[in-house]
Amino acid sequence: MVSAIALIGVAGLGALTGTPDTAFAQSNDPYISAIDDRPAARLRRLREREQGSIPKQPARPEGVPEMVVIQPGRFLMGSPQNQAKRDRNEGPQIPVSIDYAFEIGRYEVTFNDWNLCVSEGGCNGYRPSDNGWGKGKRPVTNISYDDIQSYILWLNKKTGLAYRLPSEAEWEYVARAGKQLPFSTGSGQAISDRFANFNGKFPYGPNAQAGDYIRKTVPVGSYPANSFGVYDIHGNVYEFVSDCYVAGHSGNPGDGSPRRDGDCDARIIRGGSWVTHGYQMRAAKRLRYTKEHRYDDFGFRLARTLG
Numbered sequence: 275m276v277s278a279i280a281l282i283g284v285a286g287l288g289a290l291t292g293t294p295d296t297a298f299a300q301s302n303d304p305y306i307s308a309i310d311d312r313p314a315a316r317l318r319r320l321r322e323r324e325q326g327s328i329p330k331q332p333a334r335p336e337g338v339p340e341m342v343v344i345q346p347g348r349f350l351m352g353s354p355q356n357q358a359k360r361d362r363n364e365g366p367q368i369p370v371s372i373d374y375a376f377e378i379g380r381y382e383v384t385f386n387d388w389n390l391c392v393s394e395g396g397c398n399g400y401r402p403s404d405n406g407w408g409k410g411k412r413p414v415t416n417i418s419y420d421d422i423q424s425y426i427l428w429l430n431k432k433t434g435l436a437y438r439l440p441s442e443a444e445w446e447y448v449a450r451a452g453k454q455l456p457f458s459t460g461s462g463q464a465i466s467d468r469f470a471n472f473n474g475k476f477p478y479g480p481n482a483q484a485g486d487y488i489r490k491t492v493p494v495g496s497y498p499a500n501s502f503g504v505y506d507i508h509g510n511v512y513e514f515v516s517d518c519y520v521a522g523h524s525g526n527p528g529d530g531s532p533r534r535d536g537d538c539d540a541r542i543i544r545g546g547s548w549v550t551h552g553y554q555m556r557a558a559k560r561l562r563y564t565k566e567h568r569y570d571d572f573g574f575r576l577a578r579t580l581g
Contacts, residue, residue, distance in 0.1 A: 337387070337394075339379050339384070339387050339575075340381065341380060341576070342377065342378055342502060343376075344377065344378055345375055346371075346374060347452070348370065348372070349369075349370055349446070349447055350369055350454055351370045351523055351528075352364050352365050352366060353456075354367060359478070361559070362521075363522050363560060364523075364559065364560060368528055370447065370528050370530060371528060372529070373530075376444060377576075377578045378440055378444070378448050378504060378577045379576045380499075380505060381494035381495055381506065381575070382414075383413065383573065383576065384410070384412060386411060387414065388402070388414040391428045395428075396425065396429075398421075402416035411494055411495075412491045412492065412493050413510055413573040415570045415571060417568055418565060418572070419563075419566075426438060435578060437576045438516060438578065439576070439577060440515055440516065442515045442516075442542055442544070442560070443530045444577060445513065445515045445545075446544070446558065448504055449500075450557045451500040451507075457508055457556065458501065458508070459500050459507075461479070463479045464479025464482040465477060465478050465508060465552045466483050466552075467485030471488060471506070472546055472547065472549070472550050474486045475487050477552045478555070479552070489549075492510065494506055496510075509546050509548065512543040512544065512546065513543060513544050515532070515542050517534075518533055518540070518541065519540040519541060520537075540564050540565065541564075
């Protein structure tokens, strides 16, 4: 299996140190340095520095979507108050420290992936519509949060592993890919139809040029990956995360874990889609939907904790 190692380098954290295979951020910023620094976390990071250890992945079982290894790191979750088109539920900004390695899907889960589940007796036999756009390597759509749980149940039974949805914090960490910017593709400050599938007539950011509006999904991997090796984290389809909905980041544990203290009949979707405007694809943008709701721009990608 080909994997990408995500090198940690958040804006404001200073220079990277370490070997070519693993890097650690040094901070001269007292605000970032105030991030949770428990003894167990310090010991783990020290051992990783000394040993250059990277969690090893088992051979990818047949039928499992391709995954990317994401290394531990830190970032600020949410958007600053001066970010254009910001919503109140994107704040306050909070420091997050992810002290564990995890995998995330290199691509969004596709119709091919979903149809394998159905053919093997999983996914409750549900065959979602493709709206006449084609299936194959396009991201599976017209699915709900509850439908996704049936896919994960089948996959975990098949593999004996513990796949899941990413937490909201994990998702945003990957969507920023080492930059404290709205996007992790292109300049990071702006987005146009060169870098994602969305309503390109409404780009976002300085000097962003208006483009085309395809009006449907495209096969995964059609646009450039971010620096973590992850494709379509912005646009194509909205992606469900595992957290219960809370209207803001106050009270977030700041350790990468999902929230269970909110409205658990509703879940969060991230990343924008083929139908949205550019501002809706920002790394901090978050929306609330009920667990049963299906739509033609709802999809997901997998995650799994390593070690």
